[in-house]
Amino acid sequence: MSPRPVKLAALALLLLLPLVAGAAPKQLVLLFTGDNGGEVAPCG
Amino acid sequence: MLVLDAGNALFKSRDSAQAPDARARAELVLSQMDAQGTAAMAVGARDLGFGVGFLRKQTRQAKLKLLSANLADAQGKLLFPASLVTTVGGVKVGVVGVSPAMAKPMPVGLAVPGQAQEQVQGLPVQPAVAAETKRLREKSKVDLVVVLAAVPHAEALQLADQVEGVDFVVQSHEGRGQGIAQRQALATVIPSGARGRELAKLVLQLEGTGRFADASLQERTRQQLRLLEGNLTRAKARLAGTQDPAEKRPLEATIARLEASRAAYQKELAGGATDAGRTHLLSYIQLGSDVPADPVVQKWVERVEPPGSAAH
Numbered sequence: 318m319s320p321r322p323v324k325l326a327a328l329a330l331l332l333l334l335p336l337v338a339g340a341a342p343k344q345l346v347l348l349f350t351g352d353n354g355g356e357v358a359p360c361g
Numbered sequence: 362m363l364v365l366d367a368g369n370a371l372f373k374s375r376d377s378a379q380a381p382d383a384r385a386r387a388e389l390v391l392s393q394m395d396a397q398g399t400a401a402m403a404v405g406a407r408d409l410g411f412g413v414g415f416l417r418k419q420t421r422q423a424k425l426k427l428l429s430a431n432l433a434d435a436q437g438k439l440l441f442p443a444s445l446v447t448t449v450g451g452v453k454v455g456v457v458g459v460s461p462a463m464a465k466p467m468p469v470g471l472a473v474p475g476q477a478q479e480q481v482q483g484l485p486v487q488p489a490v491a492a493e494t495k496r497l498r499e500k501s502k503v504d505l506v507v508v509l510a511a512v513p514h515a516e517a518l519q520l521a522d523q524v525e526g527v528d529f530v531v532q533s534h535e536g537r538g539q540g541i542a543q544r545q546a547l548a549t550v551i552p553s554g555a556r557g558r559e560l561a562k563l564v565l566q567l568e569g570t571g572r573f574a575d576a577s578l579q580e581r582t583r584q585q586l587r588l589l590e591g592n593l594t595r596a597k598a599r600l601a602g603t604q605d606p607a608e609k610r611p612l613e614a615t616i617a618r619l620e621a622s623r624a625a626y627q628k629e630l631a632g633g634a635t636d637a638g639r640t641h642l643l644s645y646i647q648l649g650s651d652v653p654a655d656p657v658v659q660k661w662v663e664r665v666e667p668p669g670s671a672a673h
């Protein structure tokens with residue numbers, strides 16, 4: 318198994334976390350990605 | 362929570378679809394975006410390496426929607442839906458996708474000897490976004506419009522300057538990476554991040570009406586006001602402790618200047634509370650080594666990019 322962190326895998330786990338702050342009414346959390354350019358793992 | 366992608370997700374460059382692992386890589390990215398809950402993605406120039414058919418096939422069964430208000434075939438027929446409407450936490454959000462404008466139809470996908478290459482064209486960006494935004498506002502009655510702009514940065518700035526009804530323009534194209542929220546005349550441009558290194562997180566407070574104000578600027582104004590009030594208190598204490606007219610005059614001038622600044626800051630904060638009760642706060646979540654990997658996804662990644670491979 319690779320000792321390196323894996324970006325796509327890290328993202329998968331992170332998105333399972335409860336990022337919605339449910340306490341405050343009328344709040345919305347938007348998460349954006351972009352320009353991934355086919356990356357699945359860290360460079361360098 | 363709503364997860365969106367501004368496009369250019371699949372290939373490093375327009376030509377890199379010819380790399381041996383390009384298909385597996387693009388398939389993995391698309392399937393994981395869907396599995397991880399990305400609701401929509403704009404189709405960018407660097408998503409067309411295997412053509413339109415590949416994108417449609419890969420997302421046929423997916424919840425992930427590929428969007429473009431202006432990407433058309435050679436005859437001018439749009440190839441993807443222009444927008445998506447979704448309701449999150451009681452907020453009706455319209456998401457518009459847009460691709461780069463092209464002066465003439467361009468070939469996409471891999472060239473196969475003896476077969477005509479697929480041609481697509483990017484229609485003018487601004488009219489396409491304006492028309493779709495108007496439709497979303499008037500027909501769908503959305504509360505919020507987010508444009509996923511897989512277009513050059515200058516074009517994204519123009520959209521935010523000139524298209525009525527848009528709240529945020531999330532830009533991808535050049536791989537600019539993370540940055541600050543850039544307030545333009547009508548909307549705010551959000552850098553999407555790049556190369557999977559980070560997630561842009563935009564927290565919206567939706568009480569009230571009007572344009573979204575940048576909550577980080579409001580906080581900075583509050584900090585400046587606190588500093589100024591400290592200086593004002595010290596200046597008044599020094600004034601109270603002196604009887605020397607030569608020392609009193611400059612202190613009185615300083616106090617007058619600080620009080621004027623305080624009034625301006627207070628007015629600015631009060632204006633933010635009434636005219637722009639809605640705020641946004643942009644931050645980035647770094648996907649570094651401190652973020653643990655999902656072991657199942659990591660195995661799929663290692664099939665595409667084995668440990669120790671020189672993939673970069």
